[in-house]
Amino acid sequence: MMKSQSLIEHIQKLISLTETEQKELLDSFKIKVVKKRQFIIQPDFVAKSRNYVLKGALRAYVIGDQGQDHTIQFAIEDWWITDYNSYIYQQPATMFVMAIEDSIILQIDFETEQKLKSKNHKYETFFRITAERTAAYMQRRIISNLTNSAEERYEIFLKKYPDLAQRVPQYVLASFLGMTTEYLSRLRNQRNEQKS
Amino acid sequence: MMKSQSLIEHIQKLISLTETEQKELLDSFKIKVVKKRQFIIQPDFVAKSRNYVLKGALRAYVIGDQGQDHTIQFAIEDWWITDYNSYIYQQPATMFVMAIEDSIILQIDFETEQKLKSKNHKYETFFRITAERTAAYMQRRIISNLTNSAEERYEIFLKKYPDLAQRVPQYVLASFLGMTTEYLSRLRNQRNEQKS
DNA sequence: CGATTTTTTGAATCATATCAACGTACGTGG
DNA sequence: CCACGTACGTTGATATGATTCAAAAAATCG
Numbered sequence: 351m352m353k354s355q356s357l358i359e360h361i362q363k364l365i366s367l368t369e370t371e372q373k374e375l376l377d378s379f380k381i382k383v384v385k386k387r388q389f390i391i392q393p394d395f396v397a398k399s400r401n402y403v404l405k406g407a408l409r410a411y412v413i414g415d416q417g418q419d420h421t422i423q424f425a426i427e428d429w430w431i432t433d434y435n436s437y438i439y440q441q442p443a444t445m446f447v448m449a450i451e452d453s454i455i456l457q458i459d460f461e462t463e464q465k466l467k468s469k470n471h472k473y474e475t476f477f478r479i480t481a482e483r484t485a486a487y488m489q490r491r492i493i494s495n496l497t498n499s500a501e502e503r504y505e506i507f508l509k510k511y512p513d514l515a516q517r518v519p520q521y522v523l524a525s526f527l528g529m530t531t532e533y534l535s536r537l538r539n540q541r542n543e544q545k546s
Numbered sequence: 547m548m549k550s551q552s553l554i555e556h557i558q559k560l561i562s563l564t565e566t567e568q569k570e571l572l573d574s575f576k577i578k579v580v581k582k583r584q585f586i587i588q589p590d591f592v593a594k595s596r597n598y599v600l601k602g603a604l605r606a607y608v609i610g611d612q613g614q615d616h617t618i619q620f621a622i623e624d625w626w627i628t629d630y631n632s633y634i635y636q637q638p639a640t641m642f643v644m645a646i647e648d649s650i651i652l653q654i655d656f657e658t659e660q661k662l663k664s665k666n667h668k669y670e671t672f673f674r675i676t677a678e679r680t681a682a683y684m685q686r687r688i689i690s691n692l693t694n695s696a697e698e699r700y701e702i703f704l705k706k707y708p709d710l711a712q713r714v715p716q717y718v719l720a721s722f723l724g725m726t727t728e729y730l731s732r733l734r735n736q737r738n739e740q741k742s
Numbered sequence: 743c744g745a746t747t748t749t750t751t752g753a754a755t756c757a758t759a760t761c762a763a764c765g766t767a768c769g770t771g772g
Numbered sequence: 773c774c775a776c777g778t779a780c781g782t783t784g785a786t787a788t789g790a791t792t793c794a795a796a797a798a799a800t801c802g
Binding site for chain 3: 715716717727728730732734
Binding site: 412414415418420422434435438439444467471474475477478481482483484485486488489490491492493495496497528 | 608610611614616618630631634635640663667670671673674677678679680681682684685686687688689691692693724
């Protein structure tokens with residue numbers, strides 16, 4: 351219950367909640383401990399929940415035709431993660447969501463979320479803003495992928511998420527940035543040579 | 547007023563409106579006629595409105611460092627278009643939105659939208675669902691860009707939007723699919739050769 | 743029609759992928 | 773706490789999908 355405070359704080363950045371609402375909200379989430387390499391979402395199963403990360407790190411990824419994996423999203427403390435398409439349409443997922451560190455997450459399931467939203471305008475507003483920001487973020491990512499070279503994408507990521515770049519295995523980072531592990535390795539070495 | 551019916555129908559797919567609400571909603575939009583090549587949004591200006599296309603076609607694009615243009619989004623009849631980041635945060639745009647055909651659009655401006663949403667839960671719900679679907683769509687696009695080759699992206703687009711592929715100049719389509727005009731031209735010719 | 747915009751073609755080049763092999767690190771069971 | 777196995781990262785050589793530049797051909801439009 352202590353730690354869940356961060357969820358309340360996160361939500362109160364967008365909407366303000368009474369004591370009662372805070373309690374109601376927390377009751378709508380269940381806490382879950384996941385170990386490194388454990389899945390919370392798998393292809394062909396419906397993503398039943400939206401997940402808020404209290405502690406740890408997870409990644410969402412898909413497996414391409416030739417078996418290459420493509421990271422779609424990361425989530426660390428104070429981020430949300432799910433298979434968005436699967437969750438909102440309640441259809442089978444195409445993505446895996448897996449813990450890349452031992453993690454603690456708060457899960458709200460689809461029906462509970464619907465009830466919250468119809469009961470109280472505030473929650474509807476919260477999820478509306480969240481969805482808008484998600485869309486805006488994804489639009490920025492599409493633009494970045496279209497306009498920047500592999501090297502530039504790496505540089506930008508490093509600048510924007512220096513912490514994450516450390517926490518995540520390099521092949522995962524490469525798969526997020528849309529390049530091979532080998533190529534990312536070469537880029538890093540070039541960088542290091544230049545510095546010295 | 548006749549044509550605006552399609553906006554009402556569009557919105558009623560997600561929420562149901564009383565007569566009064568329909569009127570209120572239509573009054574919140576203003577109709578605008580835009581000629582081919584005319585801009586409705588430009589970099590450095592805040593995107594004041596969200597735009598629903600009644601008739602015609604528009605595209606949103608950015609100009610890269612070396613002057614190449616990258617199409618972020620199309621919109622034809624019954625679609626929405628704006629610079630999403632600019633609109634929701636009310637910050638200067640980075641994108642152009644330009645008509646690629648003579649078009650008629652319905653515009654709602656940011657303040658009016660806010661008022662609608664706070665006045666009536668239903669509108670909040672409508673925009674929440676819209677944002678969610680936008681996010682889901684963009685996620686699919688990110689996945690497609692990461693997992694498919696230029697040729698595959700073209701094939702997929704053709705299958706999914708055969709109409710659009712006709713309406714849009716080829717260099718625009720190429721810039722949407724993340725390849726050069728020349729390369730798209732070659733892909734088409736390869737296809738045609740195979741067919742005959 | 744002429745003028746502009748769009749598409750095509752060819753040749754050279756480049757960014758990134760692939761494959762294969764080796765080196766390193768890490769975490770798990772004894 | 774060591775040792776072994778698996779997971780991760782690096783390096784080299786080669787291949788390829790896609791870009792670039794330049795110019796011609798075709799389509800569109802006022």
